[in-house]
Amino acid sequence: MLLSKLxxxxxxYLGAEARLRRFxxxxxxxxxxxxxxxxxxxxxxxxxxxxxxxxxxSEAQSSFRFTDTDGSMLSLRPDVTSSVARVAATLLADSSxxxxxxxxxxxxxxxxxxxxxxxxxxxxxxGELIGTGGSAADLxxxxxxxxILQRIGLTGSFCITINDVGILNGLLSExxxxxxxxESIRRLIDTRDSTELDKFxxxxxxxxxxxxxxxxxxxxxxxxxxxxxxxxIISNSDALVAVNKLAELWSAIESLGLExxxxxxxxxxxxxxxxxxxxxxxxxxxxGYRVGRGGRYDGLTANFGTAEPAIGFVLSLDSLVEVLGRxxxxxxxxxHEVQSLVTSELAATFKEAxxxxxxxxxxxxxxxx
Amino acid sequence: xxxxxxAKGRMQDDALALLAEAGVRLxxxxxxxxxxxxxxxxxxxxxxxxxxxxxPVYVEHGIADCGVVxxxxxxxxxxxxxxxxxxxxxxxxxxxxxxxxxxxxxSFGMLRxxxxxxxxxxxxxxxxxxxxxxISLSGSVELAPALGLADVIVDxxxxxxxxxxxxxxxxxxxxxxxxxxxxxxxxxxxxAEEISRLTGALERVLQGVTTK
Numbered sequence: 001m002l003l004s005k006l007x008x009x010x011x012x013y014l015g016a017e018a019r020l021r022r023f024x025x026x027x028x029x030x031x032x033x034x035x036x037x038x039x040x041x042x043x044x045x046x047x048x049x050x051x052x053x054x055x056x057x058s059e060a061q062s063s064f065r066f067t068d069t070d071g072s073m074l075s076l077r078p079d080v081t082s083s084v085a086r087v088a089a090t091l092l093a094d095s096s097x098x099x100x101x102x103x104x105x106x107x108x109x110x111x112x113x114x115x116x117x118x119x120x121x122x123x124x125x126x127g128e129l130i131g132t133g134g135s136a137a138d139l140x141x142x143x144x145x146x147x148i149l150q151r152i153g154l155t156g157s158f159c160i161t162i163n164d165v166g167i168l169n170g171l172l173s174e175x176x177x178x179x180x181x182x183e184s185i186r187r188l189i190d191t192r193d194s195t196e197l198d199k200f201x202x203x204x205x206x207x208x209x210x211x212x213x214x215x216x217x218x219x220x221x222x223x224x225x226x227x228x229x230x231x232x233i234i235s236n237s238d239a240l241v242a243v244n245k246l247a248e249l250w251s252a253i254e255s256l257g258l259e260x261x262x263x264x265x266x267x268x269x270x271x272x273x274x275x276x277x278x279x280x281x282x283x284x285x286x287x288g289y290r291v292g293r294g295g296r297y298d299g300l301t302a303n304f305g306t307a308e309p310a311i312g313f314v315l316s317l318d319s320l321v322e323v324l325g326r327x328x329x330x331x332x333x334x335x336h337e338v339q340s341l342v343t344s345e346l347a348a349t350f351k352e353a354x355x356x357x358x359x360x361x362x363x364x365x366x367x368x369x
Numbered sequence: 370x371x372x373x374x375x376a377k378g379r380m381q382d383d384a385l386a387l388l389a390e391a392g393v394r395l396x397x398x399x400x401x402x403x404x405x406x407x408x409x410x411x412x413x414x415x416x417x418x419x420x421x422x423x424x425p426v427y428v429e430h431g432i433a434d435c436g437v438v439x440x441x442x443x444x445x446x447x448x449x450x451x452x453x454x455x456x457x458x459x460x461x462x463x464x465x466x467x468x469x470x471x472x473x474x475x476s477f478g479m480l481r482x483x484x485x486x487x488x489x490x491x492x493x494x495x496x497x498x499x500x501x502x503x504i505s506l507s508g509s510v511e512l513a514p515a516l517g518l519a520d521v522i523v524d525x526x527x528x529x530x531x532x533x534x535x536x537x538x539x540x541x542x543x544x545x546x547x548x549x550x551x552x553x554x555x556x557x558x559x560x561a562e563e564i565s566r567l568t569g570a571l572e573r574v575l576q577g578v579t580t581k
Contacts, residue, residue: 116429116449159558192552195455218453221561263558283555288431289449290554 008113009120013321020328021123021321025104028125028148028315032102035144037127040101042083048073053303054082056274062109076108080126081300081312088130089304097131097308104317116289123317133298133309135245138278139252141294141311145282146261152320153328157285161221161265164246165275165295167230170239171213172272175206182272185214190269194218209235220266224250227264242277249278282315284323291319336362343368371414371556371563374433376421376442379527380548383458384437391570413563425450425551434556434564441525441546445486451557453568454550457575460527463489463544466537467521468514473499473540483513484523493523493543511535 006012013021029039051060055078063078077083080103088099106123127144129137142160149158168189172182181204188197194215201211216233220226227247234240246264253262268281270293279295294313301308339361343349349365356363373393375384385395393414399407407416417433424438425448437456441463463486467473473480483504484490494501504519511531513519521540526532532539550571557564 112447114426115447116431161558192451192453194453196452221557263561265558283558285555285559288429288553288555 007120009111009118011119011121017321017325020325021317024152024317024320024324025123025125027151028317029102029104031144031148031151032127034147035100035127035140037100037102037144040084040087040103042077042080042087042103042105044077044106045074046077046083048075050086051075051078051082054085054300055079056271059274062111064108064110077105078109079107080105080124080314081128081297084128084312085130085297085300085310086304088128088308088310089301089306093306098137099128099130101130102127119316119318122319124314125317125320126312126314128310128312130301130310130312131308133277133296133311135248135252137309137311138249138296141313142249142253142262142280143256145280145292145294145313145315146258148315149282149284152324154284154320154324156260157323158261158291159263159283160261160280161263161268161283162246162249162278162280163265163268164242164278165269165272166242166245166277167234167239167266168217168269169272170236170242171210171217171234173238174210174236175204177204186269186272189214189218189267192218192267218267220264221268222264223259224254224264226266230266245277278311280313282313284320286323286326287319289319291316291323339363340366342366370408370412371435371560371567372417372433373414374417374419374424374427374436374438376424376436376438376548377418378421380421380437380439380459381418384456384548387456387458387571387574388437390574391567393567393570414567422446428551428553431553431555434553434560435567436551437548438551439525439546440544440549441486441489443549443551444544445488447488448551449554451552451554452549453552454571454575456548456550456571458548460545460547461525462539462542463523463546464526464542465493465521465523465540466511466514466526466532467540468536468538470538470540472520480521481519482521482523483510483519485510486523489543490523511537 048063048065051063060078063075065073065075068074084101092099104123104125106121108121111117111120127141129141145160184200188200197218198215201214213233220230227243227250230243234243250264253259274297275295276298277296281290282292284291292313292315296311298309299307301310339356341349341353341363343365353363353365375381394410395407395416396410405418419427421438421442424436425443425446427433428436428450429448439459480499480501481504482490482501483506485506487503487505491503506513510522510524512535513522514537515535550568552564
């Protein structure tokens, strides 16, 4: 075994990159603070069962697992949300609602190498708003994400795509499909594979109207016109409720003058069962993969006792640092001037050092030898 | 500018012809050169020519915004990319072939499968509960059964001639494959206008073809 080798998906952060990382993290946390979010730190190791409940089996399976002394399965945390949902339903069960919680924590997932998501350690900057539903909560979280991206210098370089899983779930609820078929349809819509979707729908005995709605959804990406179009092709009432909620959100986004940074994408459905309403993804110019995602998961806290509305999002600190590091020329030294102290007489040198430090000066001890 | 990754080989000429019809043209001089990255006449598009299996890699990472590659390659790669258009070029089938088709039903032990499509082959036999040993090869897969390396092969078939000449018969068709336009997820949003201009132009060409 070569000791110089790093495991795949792991890396160092040194010098300017480490400073940039600190800047992005501090900026994000100060924005959370500004919106009254309290920081929470969750355990790095937890029961695998927690994540299976919290993320769903297929996502949880990407975690690094090992066994506890009593044989129960443990996991390096693959997400933070599961643990936050549990603490909200247990320790914070009697705290007044809504809860506003945030974190900056590394998560660990086994990723296949040579894919765009290659990192196996990834620090999530995340926020959760628990105990309140409705458009105000949805918009708050979207604007929070927007402010973080703006404050770290990405104004004009990012796009947040919004969707509501209620639309596809509404349409699918009219069909008597097994889990496998639902998942196939979801995947084909999510990858805009209209050719295979049409072939797949052809084998099912479903009404031409629903067939039409499903295959049109793969095309519905854009601004307000997408929602207008959706209203004309959808007849299912649950789906229409979801479309109207998105339209209300879009109107607010427009009145705030933010429509350039947002996009409606009704085909973006990465899971049918995790999110229960608004879902969104965050893209930044220069990164081929989403740098963040979020949405409403009103069913999540029910796993731990009480069901309550909740919405949250995460940004990948590592992806943000990657793109900012590539873009910025401000990768130089950090601001403060350094005072060099030469160690001639030990006590005298360090007496001066302590005095300068008490004035918050930056010092560097130079050895004479 | 939009970067398009083209799978070299089988699909390349058809892909370039289709793109030219859609108004995205490479000059004759550019095509004659041996450069692997070229710009089109308008300067709006850059082409890169890579091995088929590398197209999904370039597109998923966003180094290329779009790509043209076979569905077989995409299924094998499991790359997370969008597939908005079937270009209906380079049509072929992914098949199981053997010298003696009954070898599959006869073998209750271990079926040896030679293939370039290790994942797809594994999934195909796995779904049927047939235990297999996958032997990953990178070419001339048709040789394997005759030489005794494998019982069956999983490979791409266009006309079936190579199979015939190596004494192989198609046992079953796993799936059909055609050339697809693939798009990076981030580019699809961040370069929405440019991408939809390209897909729109291609779609018009494809509709013209089918109404003929």
